Amino acid sequence: MTAAVTDLPLAKKSRFKPAALPRTLISGGIILLFSLLLAFFPSWFAPYDPTVFDYNALLKGPSWAHPFGTDSYGRDVLSRVIHAYTIDMQIAVFATTGPFIIGTLVGAFVGYAGGITEAIFGRVVDAVVTFPFLVLVIAVVSVLGPGLGNMYVAIGVVGWVFYARLVAAEVKVQKRLDYADAGRVMGYTPMRIIFRHLLPNAITPAIIYWMTDMALAILLGSSLGYLGLGAQPPLAEWGVQIADGKNFMTTAWWIAVFPGVSIVLTGLGFSLAGDGVAELLRVRR
Numbered sequence: 001m002t003a004a005v006t007d008l009p010l011a012k013k014s015r016f017k018p019a020a021l022p023r024t025l026i027s028g029g030i031i032l033l034f035s036l037l038l039a040f041f042p043s044w045f046a047p048y049d050p051t052v053f054d055y056n057a058l059l060k061g062p063s064w065a066h067p068f069g070t071d072s073y074g075r076d077v078l079s080r081v082i083h084a085y086t087i088d089m090q091i092a093v094f095a096t097t098g099p100f101i102i103g104t105l106v107g108a109f110v111g112y113a114g115g116i117t118e119a120i121f122g123r124v125v126d127a128v129v130t131f132p133f134l135v136l137v138i139a140v141v142s143v144l145g146p147g148l149g150n151m152y153v154a155i156g157v158v159g160w161v162f163y164a165r166l167v168a169a170e171v172k173v174q175k176r177l178d179y180a181d182a183g184r185v186m187g188y189t190p191m192r193i194i195f196r197h198l199l200p201n202a203i204t205p206a207i208i209y210w211m212t213d214m215a216l217a218i219l220l221g222s223s224l225g226y227l228g229l230g231a232q233p234p235l236a237e238w239g240v241q242i243a244d245g246k247n248f249m250t251t252a253w254w255i256a257v258f259p260g261v262s263i264v265l266t267g268l269g270f271s272l273a274g275d276g277v278a279e280l281l282r283v284r285r
Contacts (some may be wrong), residue, residue, distance in 0.1 A: 019200035025276020031269030091221035103163025111171025170202035211274030
């Protein structure tokens, strides 16, 4: 009996293995996790109050007491860079979530409807992409007034178009497939076909673009802060810090350089995470 059991052929191992996480996703995730920790708990890491003036420590270079130096008001640059994570990560999320949701919904309806609806949408897209994105945002913020709230509105007014164009193109492809035709034959309503069947299969490009757009939102928010149209002093924000340090580049370079490095690293985290998500979704599809 024992021999009979041992003579049985071994079961074949499954050829299907769970896809390993891409290295870009892991690297980007580590950077973003660190950024989120700083954004949610800045007081745990910042050694000083970012808004307190110290006139005995004006324009001090990097040292043990102030690793990133101090600015022209004696404020600790490291503490301001850390507290700026809260504002800039907020910009990354709030400035892109609205356009993502609105653009996805509009794109889904336009892609499914086609015809005159698609033609009108095409003219809207042409009107928006004719002008540089930053110029349009600056124009809207100039009309509404500076501040983070108005900046989110300005980005939302313009940014939804790019998400809608991505989703509309993908929905047009999906609605020609057999499963969409089967849904129509079975009498499903257009709303059910769009939200239960088409959109889940068409939203992947928009999600990938959303990850990359968060990095661009940080750059845009910092640019508007630098121009005085975004976050307003004395709020700690990287663009505002760079604007504060632009007149001291030859004598106190650390005021502008360290916020600039933070922008690059955080943007790199979003870009790597976006590439990793794209690679992971390609493998699973």
